[in-house]
Structure formats: structure tokens, C-alpha cells
Amino acid sequence: IAGKRVLVTGGAGFIGSHLVDALAETNDVRVLDDLSTGRRGNLPSTATLIRGDLCDPRALDEAMDGVDVVFHEAANASVTRSVDDPVGSHRVNTAGTLGLFERAREEDARVVVASSTAIYGDPTTIPVTEAEPTTPVSPYGVEKLTGDHYARLYHDLYGLETVALRYFNVYGPRQAGGEYSGVITTFLEQACAGQDITVEGDGSQVRDFVHVEDVVQANLLAATTDRVGEAYNVGTGRSVSILDLAELIRDLSGSRSDIVHVGARAGDVQASRADITKARDHLSFEPTVSLREGLGGLVRRP
Ligand code: NAD
Known part of the structure; x- marks a missing residue:
């Protein structure tokens, strides 16, 4: 516009x-x-x-x-x-x-x-x-x-x-860390600082980032x-498990952090992935940034 x-x-x-x-x-x-x-x-x-x-x-x-x-x-x-x-x-x-x-x-x-x-x-x-x-x-x-x-x-x-x-x-640049919606920021901070990457629960939860x-x-x-x-x-119509996300972030950042499991969050949602057919059909919406590319743009290698 x-x-x-x-x-x-x-x-x-x-x-x-x-x-x-x-x-x-x-x-x-x-x-x-x-x-x-x-x-x-x-x-x-x-x-x-x-x-x-x-x-x-x-x-x-x-x-x-x-x-x-x-x-x-x-x-x-x-x-x-x-x-x-x-x-x-x-x-x-x-x-x-x-x-x-x-x-x-x-x-x-x-x-x-x-x-x-x-x-x-x-x-x-x-x-x-x-x-x-x-x-x-x-x-x-x-x-x-x-x-x-x-x-x-x-x-x-x-x-x-x-x-x-x-x-x-x-997710993307300028996102605050800490809370769950900022899991990518949290993992990036942990990976880059060489701290343990903390996965809540077993990490099988999936999200559409x-x-x-x-x-x-x-x-x-x-x-x-x-x-x-x-x-x-x-969304993107694709999803990734939190455990795979932790591994991807560790690999992309060249970090030697361990991935550790901590207590599951009460009321955590198990699975989430968008069907974006409606946005595609009505708005001509088409996501263009893959998770790997997007994360690559956020990683500062040690
Ligand atoms: P954010 O906290 O970075 O942005 C919210 C902004 O609103 C901040 O700049 C804050 O200072 C301002 N704000 C808060 N209360 C205000 C008030 N009373 N008066 C004036 N300004 C106020 O969060 P975000 O992630 O950028 O979220 C933007 C919107 O997207 C929100 O409505 C959020 O609920 C929604 N949303 C975000 C996500 C996500 O993954 N980040 C997912 C779904 C929906």
C-alpha cells in the first residue's frame, strides 16, 4: 500500500x-x-x-x-x-x-x-x-x-x-526471549552462550514457525x-518438533551446547500446524522464508 x-x-x-x-x-x-x-x-x-x-x-x-x-x-x-x-x-x-x-x-x-x-x-x-x-x-x-x-x-x-x-x-529479528513463543530466541541465546539448551518435556511438541x-x-x-x-x-503449513528445532539451532550456530530436558509446561499444546489454504486462495499469501533460512539469518556463530 x-x-x-x-x-x-x-x-x-x-x-x-x-x-x-x-x-x-x-x-x-x-x-x-x-x-x-x-x-x-x-x-x-x-x-x-x-x-x-x-x-x-x-x-x-x-x-x-x-x-x-x-x-x-x-x-x-x-x-x-x-x-x-x-x-x-x-x-x-x-x-x-x-x-x-x-x-x-x-x-x-x-x-x-x-x-x-x-x-x-x-x-x-x-x-x-x-x-x-x-x-x-x-x-x-x-x-x-x-x-x-x-x-x-x-x-x-x-x-x-x-x-x-x-x-x-x-520468529525473526528483534523478538524478545524468555517465554514460550520466544523459544527460538531462547535456544539461540543458549546455543551461542554455550549453555545447555533446555527443552521442556520430551520435545515431541510440534509448532509451525x-x-x-x-x-x-x-x-x-x-x-x-x-x-x-x-x-x-x-503460518507456513509446515511444522517442526521442538527437539528437532533445538538440534537445528545447535548445528546452525556451530555450538557445542548439550540439549537437556526440563519439566513439561502445564497446559502445553502438543501439536500445531496451520492449514493456510484460505489465506492462499483469498489473499494470495505465500510464505517464502524456510525455517533453515530464517534461523540462518539469526545465528551468530561463535
Ligand atoms: P511485542 O510484545 O513485541 O509487541 C507488542 C507491542 O505492544 C509492544 O511494543 C508493547 O510495548 C505494545 N503494547 C503493549 N501494551 C500496550 C498498551 N496498553 N498500549 C500501547 N501499546 C502497548 O509482541 P509481538 O510478538 O510483536 O506481538 C504483536 C501481536 O501479535 C500481538 O497482538 C500478539 O498477541 C500477536 N501474536 C504474536 C505471536 C508471536 O508468535 N509473536 C503469535 C500470535 C499472535
């Missing part, structure tokens, strides 16, 4: 900042971010940062004024934090998202919202289509499911142009599609 007034909420964060990079040269880009996990240094100088809370009506009002397209990335993006503080997480992820849709209605702005594979919980059918029953296993999953529903509802009820993108496990550049492409396609009011899986 070009020549648009664009808002990226959470634009100083991992995924949001890559979106800003892709948009800032050809659009007027604003970022609303409270810098709770995001960093100012992630932003190019061409983007305007409004430092504020999504849930603060004045900050939201300033950010939304006159926008054509909103990419809604701001959230508590941590499952663990939502388990520790469901009320605080709900405030941002659910109430904050509803407030944004409501303000978008006044502007008649298109909204592309970051949904998540977490809405499916522990899926019964692999690969997971958009028709999979939604049974989240965390407060985060419930919150993301609500945002996903509001996207569809605001289209059906008010005619707003909305698209929900259900990201699978996103999608590179942030492909997630950016999905967002750009969603910004112009006429297939609105819909939700789309954004």
Missing part, C-alpha cells in the same frame, strides 16, 4: 516494528505504543511515535485521527503474563481492542487485527483450518478469540472493513483485499 495514513498499534514491538519498516517509506505512518515491551530504537525516524496506552481514550483519539488503515498489534503478547494477571491482560487485549474497533467505526478505517493460533487451544485436527473448534487453554487465548470475533462482528454488524490474521509461532517477513506480507495483503470480515491462518 502507498499514500495512506496508517496506524500501527504496538509498532515499537517485534512484529509491529517490521510492519512499520515495510510501510514507512511509502505511507504516513503513526505508531501508538506504551513501550511496555516495545522499544523506541525499533522504529525508523520516518515513523511518528505516540507514546501512550491503547486504553487511554485521549491517546487512542490522537492516534486514530484521520487514519485509513490500522494494523492492530498492541497487546500483552505473553501467554504466561495472562495466566499470572488475567484481569490486566484482558484490559489491554479485550477492552483495548474493542475501544479500537469502536474508534475505527468513526473513521471508517480498515482494521487488520493480530489474532493467534492460541484461539484453537489444543487442536483436534492437524493441520488446523479456520473451521477448527476454538477452545483456548489460556486467558490470552480467550482474549485473542474475543478480538477475532469483534473483527468479524464489526464487519457484519457495522460494515467495517476488518481482517483477523491468526498468527502461528512468529513463520518468519516475521512473511507475517508482514500477510498484513500488507490483508490491507487491500476485498475478502474482508474474514479470519485467516498465517
Whole structure:
């Protein structure tokens, strides 16, 4: 897209900042971010940062004024934090998202919202289509499911142009480590420091890791599609076990770290892999970065 007034909420964060990079040269880009996990240094100088809370009506009002397209990335993006503080997480992820849709209605702005594979919980059918029953296993999953529903509802009820993108496990530069969605960052840090690589449980869990550049492409396609009011899986359609991932990262980084098993995480999802047929058919989405290439770009060999 070009020549648009664009808002990226959470634009100083991992995924949001890559979106800003892709948009800032050809659009007027604003970022609303409270810098709770995001960093100012992630932003190019061409983007305007409004430092504020999504849930603060004045900050939201300033950010939304006159926008054509909103990419809604701001959230508590941590499952663990939502388990520790469901009320605080709900405030941002659910109430904050509803407030944004409501303000978008006044502007008649298109909204592309970051949904998540977490809405499916522990899926019964692999690969997971958009028709999979939604049974989240965390407060985060419930919150993301609500945002996903509001996207569809605001289209059906008010005619707003909305698209929900259900990201699978996103990885790439600038991703924070620590929590589970950041398993790649954690393994890379451990491998590069020569520490044990810690696999939770037996490592047979499988995940569909999608590179942030492909997630950016999905967002750009969603910004112009006429297939609105819909939700789309954004993954690669491929998956890897956590144990294979640990070995791949160790090999690519030339590390001599041991791979060790630690206690399984309560409520861990066993298998996740996206069926991306719908995004392919409706959005012409096609992931381009293989896991090996993507990891290769992140590895700093000792
Ligand atoms: P992130 O934490 O790097 O980005 C979130 C950004 O939102 C941060 O910059 C943070 O400072 C900002 N933010 C948080 N609360 C805010 C508030 N109240 N007001 C204003 N800004 C606020 O996380 P990310 O991985 O880039 O996630 C981006 C989006 O993608 C989130 O909505 C997340 O739920 C979703 N998602 C991420 C993944 C993944 O694998 N990383 C998977 C599925 C969905």
C-alpha cells in the first residue's frame, strides 16, 4: 500500500516494528505504543511515535485521527503474563481492542487485527483450518478469540472493513526471549552462550514457525483485499518438533551446547500446524522464508 495514513498499534514491538519498516517509506505512518515491551530504537525516524496506552481514550483519539488503515498489534503478547494477571491482560487485549474497533467505526478505517493460533487451544485436527473448534487453554487465548470475533462482528454488524490474521509461532529479528513463543530466541541465546539448551518435556511438541517477513506480507495483503470480515491462518503449513528445532539451532550456530530436558509446561499444546489454504486462495499469501533460512539469518556463530 502507498499514500495512506496508517496506524500501527504496538509498532515499537517485534512484529509491529517490521510492519512499520515495510510501510514507512511509502505511507504516513503513526505508531501508538506504551513501550511496555516495545522499544523506541525499533522504529525508523520516518515513523511518528505516540507514546501512550491503547486504553487511554485521549491517546487512542490522537492516534486514530484521520487514519485509513490500522494494523492492530498492541497487546500483552505473553501467554504466561495472562495466566499470572488475567484481569490486566484482558484490559489491554479485550477492552483495548474493542475501544479500537469502536474508534475505527468513526473513521471508517480498515482494521487488520493480530489474532493467534492460541484461539484453537489444543487442536483436534492437524493441520488446523479456520473451521477448527476454538477452545483456548489460556486467558490470552480467550482474549485473542474475543478480538477475532469483534473483527468479524464489526464487519457484519457495522460494515467495517476488518481482517483477523491468526498468527502461528512468529520468529525473526528483534523478538524478545524468555517465554514460550520466544523459544527460538531462547535456544539461540543458549546455543551461542554455550549453555545447555533446555527443552521442556520430551520435545515431541510440534509448532509451525513463520518468519516475521512473511507475517508482514500477510498484513500488507490483508490491507487491500476485498475478502474482508474474514479470519485467516498465517503460518507456513509446515511444522517442526521442538527437539528437532533445538538440534537445528545447535548445528546452525556451530555450538557445542548439550540439549537437556526440563519439566513439561502445564497446559502445553502438543501439536500445531496451520492449514493456510484460505489465506492462499483469498489473499494470495505465500510464505517464502524456510525455517533453515530464517534461523540462518539469526545465528551468530561463535
Ligand atoms: P511485542 O510484545 O513485541 O509487541 C507488542 C507491542 O505492544 C509492544 O511494543 C508493547 O510495548 C505494545 N503494547 C503493549 N501494551 C500496550 C498498551 N496498553 N498500549 C500501547 N501499546 C502497548 O509482541 P509481538 O510478538 O510483536 O506481538 C504483536 C501481536 O501479535 C500481538 O497482538 C500478539 O498477541 C500477536 N501474536 C504474536 C505471536 C508471536 O508468535 N509473536 C503469535 C500470535 C499472535
